[in-house]
Amino acid sequence: MNQTKGIGVSNNLWYTEKGKNLTFSIIFRPINSFPVNKKYMINVITSNAIHKTLLKIIKKNFWIKWPNDIISCSKKIGGILIENSIFLKKIHTSIIGIGLNVHQTKFEKEWNASSLKKIFNMNFELDHLFYNIIYSIQKEYSLFMIHGENFVREYYINHLYLKDKISLFYIYKINNFVKGTIRSITDEGFLIIEFNNKFYSFCQKEIKFIE
Numbered sequence: 001m002n003q004t005k006g007i008g009v010s011n012n013l014w015y016t017e018k019g020k021n022l023t024f025s026i027i028f029r030p031i032n033s034f035p036v037n038k039k040y041m042i043n044v045i046t047s048n049a050i051h052k053t054l055l056k057i058i059k060k061n062f063w064i065k066w067p068n069d070i071i072s073c074s075k076k077i078g079g080i081l082i083e084n085s086i087f088l089k090k091i092h093t094s095i096i097g098i099g100l101n102v103h104q105t106k107f108e109k110e111w112n113a114s115s116l117k118k119i120f121n122m123n124f125e126l127d128h129l130f131y132n133i134i135y136s137i138q139k140e141y142s143l144f145m146i147h148g149e150n151f152v153r154e155y156y157i158n159h160l161y162l163k164d165k166i167s168l169f170y171i172y173k174i175n176n177f178v179k180g181t182i183r184s185i186t187d188e189g190f191l192i193i194e195f196n197n198k199f200y201s202f203c204q205k206e207i208k209f210i211e
Contacts, residue, residue: 020103021115022130026096026137031145033090038149039082040189042094043068044156045144046080049136050098051159057132058120063161066182066191067204070100071161074211075114077101098133102126157184168210169193171202177210 034041047064054062054070063071070078078100085093101107101115102124116124144152157163163182170177180193180200190201 017104017106022098022100022102022126022133024098024130026098026134028094028096028137030091030094030141033087033092036086036089036091037188039084039091040067040185041144041149041152042082042084042091042096043080043189044152045140046082046096046098046137048152048155048159049140050078050080050100050133052140053129053132053136054116057124057129058116058122060120062159064156064159065161065209066185067189069161072116073114073119074112075119076112077114077116077119096137100129100133102129153185160185162209162211170208170210172206172208 028042030042047068047070050070051062051064054060054072061072062077065071065076068080068082069076078098080099081097083095083097084091101113103117104115105118107113107115107118116122140152160182166179166181168177168179178195180195182191183194183199184192186192186201190203191207192199192201193207194200
């Protein structure tokens, strides 16, 4: 389970040592096509699934960093990138790329990354992790189909990294650093941050986490 040309958001490269991590893509075809304005829910379903898998196996603290990273001990250990095929304003097929740092222990400082092995000093069976993630994605999608969008969104929001904590952000539009507090996400998946007792929403290209 190793990709040689994996990419991250904005075409950033995902660096991985062969045979030590999980880097794979899955094809997702929803039973009922997602409207384009709800495409973020595929990311929510996938993020929840990975988070629940790790929490079940390791029973430690993990967080979902909006919109598509998995965090532990303030370090990035996983990421998700989704490419959608759209037909008649609905998502027909999604390719979900997943990267999870498992046994790799060498990381450049600027990556702010780590791995399950480095953080928890444990060995993991890659196949076991892989199949559990696949199963968890299927289960999370079933929860979405049975209980609806709000049920799945609630788990995602409750496990957002830095939620309800004063944090530092860089706002590209005003070219400045601002202290604010993550509160939630919108119905379109934008991040809601409170600044000076007012609430603002941001897409991914409008804001950067400084922490």
